[in-house]
Amino acid sequence: MGKKQFSRRDMLRIAGTLALGTACLPTTVSAAIHMVDSVRLDDQRYKVSETRFLMGTFVSVTAVHESEEAARLASDKAFGEIDRLCLIFDRHKTDTPISLLNTTGRLGDVSPELLVVAKKAIDFSRVSGGAFDSTVLPVVSMLKNNAPLHGRLSLSDKNVIEALDLVDSEAVSLSSREIRFEKQGMGMTLDGIGKGFIVDRASDVLVANGVTNHLINAGGDIRSRGRLSSEHPWTIAIEDPAKKGHYPAVIELEDAAVATSGGYEVYYDRQRSSHHVINPRTARSPMQSVSVSVTAPTAVIADVMSTAAFVMPPKSGIRFINNQKGSEGLIVGHSGNDLGSRNWGRLLKKGTLSAP
Structure with missing residues (x-):
């Protein structure tokens, strides 16, 4: 069949x-x-x-x-x-390397891909001042375990303090063959960086097989190579958080990536007081922005930067994006209060709305 x-x-x-x-x-x-x-x-x-x-x-x-x-x-x-890479980075399955690391606190004979992404995650934690931290898994687990069937999420100070004490990228030890947690009970999630890495690797496979002009879209993590045609670059509509087709912007990309982060996909309670993007420093969900879209040379950078900038206050997020070489961004605020990075307007497709 x-x-x-x-x-x-x-x-x-x-x-x-x-x-x-x-x-x-x-x-x-x-x-x-x-x-x-x-x-x-x-x-x-x-x-x-x-x-x-x-x-x-x-x-x-x-x-x-x-x-x-x-x-x-x-x-x-x-x-x-x-x-192939899903079998390395999927923390939801019990037999993957990342799951074994989270269960035992130590992983030997680590695959090169996992080492690369773990190192990038730690580096970005430092660059973002902790707005992005891959060791936030204990907080994510705490929220999931306390998620109510009805009503608003309620957490005790004790639970929050204990979970936050385990969020510490500096307590991750990396060597050429091993990853080890220095604190018992730590855990790592590469959800905010792994997908971008996988998209980049898939793009490299296409290029290696002679397809130099292509576009990959993995749920909003987008990587472009080459052009659609000699006259037209790739055209990307930035996702509408309200899902009503009112796109915040339409941009053109060539040999670049864009990723969007927002707290409008998965919630831990019916009141929507806590969503899947977590501030690693407070264990709370950032609510100051609706979404953040970031362009960068690669999907892995765009992925992690959009997450970090979404956690930050909007003006701090724009400063963070402006300080990163080769990146631009758009922060969609509540009630149309949008902020664009220094050169965001240059990416807009001709004939579309001007940058904020």
């Missing part, structure tokens, strides 16, 4: 029934949720778009190439790389 092709309506229906909080679905499941489209462009090249459900979200690869078959084969290999 051949692989079943799903329509977009089928995929949206499936998204409503799957738990989006889980990370990577098994390969056999993700392969079944599969949509492919191919069109011939004016310059006679093919634009092949393929979407699968991976990493708890829809991942789309759009490959532009003279050969339709070459584009499809390269996309398959890129999705294969995503599958």
Whole structure:
């Protein structure tokens, strides 16, 4: 029996029934949720778009190439790389390296990929002044364990203090072969950086297989390489937090990435007083901004920077973005109070609204 092709309506229906909080679905499941489209462009090249459900979200690869078959084969290999890396970074499964590290506090014979991302996470914790911290997992676990079925989330001071005491990137020891926690009970989540890394690696696979013009979108973590055509770069609509199609901005990207962070996806209580983005220094959810979008040379940088800037007060977040080389950003505030970085306006697609 051949692989079943799903329509977009089928995929949206499936998204409503799957738990989006889980990370990577098994390969056999993700392969079944599969949509492919191919069109011939004016310059006679093919634009092949393929979407699968991976990493708890829809991942789309759009490959532009003279050969339709070459584009499809390269996309398959890129999705294969995503599958492979999911088996390293998925903390929701008990037998992955990151889960073993969190269970035992020590992991030997560490894969090069995990070492690279763990080091980047620690470096970004320092750069962001602790606004991003991969050792926030004890706080996340505390919130999840205390999430009420009804009403508002209520936490004791004791629980908060104990969880925050375990948030400490400086207590992570790294060597060429080992990761070790210096405090018992620590844990690491790479959710705010790992997806960007995986998107970058999938992009590298496409380039290595001759597809130098492509776009990858993994639930808002987007990496572009090359252009859609000689006349047109890749056009990206910044996600509307209200999900009503009123995009805060439409930008053009070429050989760059963009990621958006916001507290409008997953909540720990019905009152929506606590969401999935956590301030590692307070254990509270930042509420001063609606969303933060950041462009950067790579998806891993855009991913972690958007998370860090969202945790910060808006003006501090813009200063943080302005201080990072090669990055621009847009902070969507409440009631239309948006802030753009120094050169954000240069990214806007011609004919769209001006930058804030």
